[in-house]
Amino acid sequence: MRAGPVATVLALMGYDIDSPREAGTTRRDVLSVAAGLMAGGALTVAGPAGQAAAESDAARAASDSDGGCGVGYDAEFEEALAEGDDATPDSRVLAPEKPRRRFTLPLRRRYRVSSRYGVRGDWAAGHHTGIDLAVPKGTAVHAVGAGTVVLARWSGAYGKAVTVRMRDGHYAVYAHLSRISVRRGARVGAGDRIGRSGATGRATGPHLHLEIRARRGYGSDVNPVRYLAKRGARL
CATH class of the missing domain: 2.70.70.10 (Glucose Permease (Domain IIA))
Structure with a gap:
């Protein structure tokens, strides 16, 4: 059975929907991120390239919520x-x-x-x-x-x-x-x-x-x- 969009985001962010994450963001936080992505039409996972992009975005969102940064060339x-x-x-x-x-x-x-x-x-x-x-x-x-x-x-x-x-x-x-x-x-x-x-x-x-x-x-x-x-x- 194909995973739904929310489950996809949870999986990409290291969540098992049946068990809580050990540390970091709460399940409510992750579901909020998933809902926002779906509402904005940003949740697209199609093929390796799309999956890699989604994984990068999900990883960034997970780390940012815990105290991260987006600094690059400044x-x-x-x-x-x-x-x-x-x-x-x-x-x-x-x-x-x-x-x-x-x-x-x-x-x-x-x-x-x-x-x-x-x-x-x-x-x-x-x-x-x-x-x-x-x-x-x-x-x-x-x-x-x-x-x-x-x-x-x-x-x-x-x-x-x-x-x-x-x-x-x-x-x-x-x-x-x-x-x-x-x-x-x-x-x-x-x-x-x-x-x-x-x-x-x-x-x-x-x-x-x-x-x-x-x-x-x-x-x-x-x-x-x-x-x-x-x-x-x-x-």
Whole structure:
């Protein structure tokens, strides 16, 4: 028997209609999404391409309701980052740190991954360029590695954001903060507090969007989980 449209949406969003989801959105939330899609004529699942698109939309809706973001290429952020980076001296003059403190996690409390790195979607890069860690607003955010702050301000879709140019040349972007605790030009060590989590900019709920870039520009992102794991910090 062919599944109805509501059941299709529930299935795509990871729901078994006979059992509640363990965490995240409620069944009422999902049914509301399904009803909205049906009413707007947006529910079309025809063939692999249509199914992939529906899966992407459903995954986005599920993560967004839990504290996710839709940030992609944002000209305001990129311009501010380039300006700040060019105006900030290199951080390689920092004194060496103890190996065990070279890299660390950005959060000290329990978090939930509300959107994974690399999820396909309509972003300019074709995928989610960071990882979203859902935590209550005001949770302390720490630098994952030592470096120099090249951006600490409101930055378009990224909201209140801090970008640290790390010693290995990578850039760590911490977005959607409710509060920024550092200034451009400040030198930070691994574990230093740089701000507090929030939902500023293009965000649907409180979380930390952590993005690691191999270079300054958008599209040079790397998997933050793998990047940190190779350096002894496992998200």
